[in-house]
Amino acid sequence: MIINYFKLKVLNDKIDDLNWKILECLQANARESFANIGRKIGLTPPAVAERIKKLEDLEILTGYHAVVSHAKTGHAIRAIITVRAFMGKLKPFLTMVDSLKEVTNCYRITGNENIIMEVVLVDQFHLEKFIDKLIQYGETRTHIILSQVVSRAPIHKTI
Numbered sequence: 001m002i003i004n005y006f007k008l009k010v011l012n013d014k015i016d017d018l019n020w021k022i023l024e025c026l027q028a029n030a031r032e033s034f035a036n037i038g039r040k041i042g043l044t045p046p047a048v049a050e051r052i053k054k055l056e057d058l059e060i061l062t063g064y065h066a067v068v069s070h071a072k073t074g075h076a077i078r079a080i081i082t083v084r085a086f087m088g089k090l091k092p093f094l095t096m097v098d099s100l101k102e103v104t105n106c107y108r109i110t111g112n113e114n115i116i117m118e119v120v121l122v123d124q125f126h127l128e129k130f131i132d133k134l135i136q137y138g139e140t141r142t143h144i145i146l147s148q149v150v151s152r153a154p155i156h157k158t159i
Contacts, residue, residue, distance in 0.1 A: 014058055018043065020157040022051055023061065027154035030064040067152065075120040077127055078145040082113040085138035090114055093137040102130055113141070 021041040025032055034045035034052070055061040070078055085093055093115065097106050106117040121127045127142070134140050
């Protein structure tokens, strides 16, 4: 979503210090109760609930997600794959990529490649079959993830 400067300014005016504290609490634990958040930041549970509802209405707070262990679900490989689309193949790829169950995140990017995606796979044979699906759309580059250094880092208020 592209947000113009004026709209961004209006949204920033809606994120006061208390709203930022609420966002920080929710980013640390989205299941934290309104009462616990209220105790931390000095508001009543109904006031916290009202502020969260406003943040949702303004689409500042866009969802709540479970974090699932890929390794414990039988997905031994996590990888970053980039795609440099062939001429005329980017739009068909963008239409198709959402149907690939292995893809956990996918971004259209600038630079030599058009796409970067994070995938989870069962094993190297699964990886090979997955790449075989992609190569009709463009040149791929695969990077196996060895470990995670930063995960779901929260967004903080900037000056």
